[in-house]
Amino acid sequence: MTALVDERLAHGHGHEAHEELSFLRKYVFSQDHKVIGIQYGFTALTFLLYGFSLMMMMRWQLAYPGQPIPFIGRFLSQGAAAGGIMLPEFYNQLGAMHGTIMVFLGIVPLAVGAFGNYVVPLQIGAPDMAFPKLNMASYWMYFLGGVTMLGSFFLPGGAAQSGWTSYPPLSDIAPPGQTAWLFGMLFLIISSLLGATNFITTIVQLRAPGMTWMRLPFFVWAQLVTSFLLLLAFPALQAAAVLQMMDRLAGTSFFLPSGLIVSGQAIANTGGGNPLLWQHLFWFLAHPEVYVLILPAFGIVAEVIANNTRKPLWGYRSMVYATVFLGFMSFIVWAHHMFMTGMGTVMSTFFQTTTMIISIPSVVILTALVISLWGGSIRFTTPMLFALGFLPMFAIGGLTGLPLGLAPTDIHLHDTMYVIGHFHYVVAPGTIFAMFAGIYYWFPKITGRKMSDVLGRIHFWLSFVFINGIFMPMFIVGLAGVSRRLYDGGQQYAHAQGVLHWNVFMSISAWCLALSQIPFIWNLFWSIKKGVKVGSNPWEATTLEWSAAPSPPIAHGNFPHLPTVVRGPYDYSVPGAATDFTPQGQEA
Amino acid sequence: MDIPYTVEPRPDTGVFNAKLGIWLFLASEVMLFGALFSSYILLRTGAPAWPHGRDEGLSVPLATLNTLILISSSVTMVMSWASLKLNEFKKYRLYMGLTILCGLGFMVIKSIEYSHKFETHHFPKTNTFLAIYFTLTGLHGLHVLGGMIVNGYFWGPGAKLFKKDPERFANRIEVAGLYWHFVDLVWIFLFPTLYLL
């Protein structure tokens, strides 16, 4: 076992002898950030696939309402789909859980838990995260939360079915699956809080000598701000979850107003509560949460673009300031989700203003990424295809958000399919494309092999076409006034009749998108064993994970010698240099 | 593999890792209790009438005693850390033991309060005031319990680290102390809000 005690690090605490760890300690209850990152990665991808499958069932109901679901219909319980025909209650469960699973069990664990955990210590030149045991605890809390969420489908009455937003009074009186949702969220929140603490401490304390703040790869800045958002925003939802649990289990009325009538009968609780309290607390988390979803994506796209244009990022400093400003602003825009709650003009004006302001840093970041392409020697590698695809998709997502952030237009668009189109553009062809870019990009570092480029291109082009096929029509349907969360896709409404046909188009696109993932899944698993072998830096990148560590990195400590950083993160095409990339740890 | 700055502080930040970590965690706890206090404010300002703590069976004398107990436990906690820095292990044990006892005293008085309320049919579901009272004090109580468990570990089996690495052990007690002081701090605001206003 290579001795890794660098002179700078020896504290005289004794370097523990490396007895070979048991299989359980090495691969299951590991404290190594790389193993934990991979655990997060595979678990998150599985949840993403599962959440996607829930949606595909929903899309059948939307395209062909009242038709028995093919193949799967006969396996569903009578309480979910009588005779294979989806019941409204089941549709609502699928809807609520699709959102919950994709956001909390899929994207965040992938973006932060997987990519963050694996890459951040490597990019800052650290041997591991600051708190390895805490890291392990984070993963297993996440796993526990995930199991709780999945198990909730089997409770009487099924899973949570009040939307991923769980608005009371409905969620207060919903079947037991909602309580499981609350417990699941508590586990997930604890996991995120522990993780955020770990990330911030690691980035602040464990940067290698010479790694000043402005020499950090942009990906690390993105993860730092993301962690602050998680740390300070999640507790509000934690509090709300506790209050809703009290309502459901102890009979309190935090969110139940006085005089509430359900199915013709007054409820037993005393009332005196406020449903809007839930909305405030929920959105205090959920708005920063959407920036948690996008910032790591910006980070990955930035890394891939710099590497595949062979030039430094344009406006690195502006991007950093914009990211920090974005993080700050994200805490004071939340009530733009609540314009329709009877808000007064003072509040409404305040939140419209802050919402308009927050679009500025996003535009700064996107513009800087686009300008970074100018004059570059662009290599159209698979990661680069996804990174390039991200740019216009995020632009559409961002632009379509503007009418939602302004109250007058939001009156028409709130709770329509337009909203679904808007946020899916940002998260699906937005963040998820960035995630794919990251997987293709860092796969060689993790495994020492490359994924197939041919399969990668097929994956990209098919996904790009079909994902637009799903979400672009949603703007049309939403503008026509069709509401979200309708289990029959709007069939019963006169104003929907002219646009109903889009449902079939969108559903077919969704199923084709699913099929388009097969090349990716095959590619991922096949390449682990049979991919082309590569050295430590196949992309000829400048950042430390490529230039200072082997592929895969050394099991204990990552680097043969802990690096010293002497230059910025993107010294590509430095005039006079022998190669078109100069690694961060390399003197002239 | 050694992780740097586990024990000695990093020069430019002036802290060792766990100290930064615990402060970050405490920041999240500020937001957690803040969200609950915010809920309290919203519910109270929206209510047509809001009872005085005394009218709902809350005992000011008992809570005052509890406040003094918790403040004392904070002093004994920081004294236990100071004893470690002075290399006086026996004194550390004494002060840490006192801290745990104070925590126990706090919990005992809290259970007396709770059981009295339940006996007189004052439950969380009885009205909004009691709902937020039980939630706030209950969550705070869970935090006290958690702190006691951690402190108990450091008084007992965890104290072995003092022989191997006294500086690292002192750091752990300092970090545990920061958490414990925070729990005291929350009570300092909880007490007047629920019992006196």
Add this chain to the structure above:
Amino acid sequence: MEAHAHDADSIRRQTRIYVAVFGALAVLTLVTVTVSYLHLSTPMAILVALVIASIKGSLVAAYFMHLISERKAIYGILILTVVFFAVLMSTPSLSAWNQRMLR
């Protein structure tokens, strides 16, 4: 460089400060309880109680939690937290005050 010196003398000096802070906290506790029996108007009572609690809290934070000798890294996090804490505390109530529907 340590944030606070750890030699024996300075620790003993700090110990005396801890005891003094304890005294102050105990006194302030009795003050706040006594004031509560004075039947001040509700806004006044809230203000006084919060001011006293803030003083007590500051003493705990500054001396028991060593904040007074801590450096920028910690302060920065706390200031950031305080700002968002203020936002979280104030906005739901301000929003309710500004609500159109129920008047």
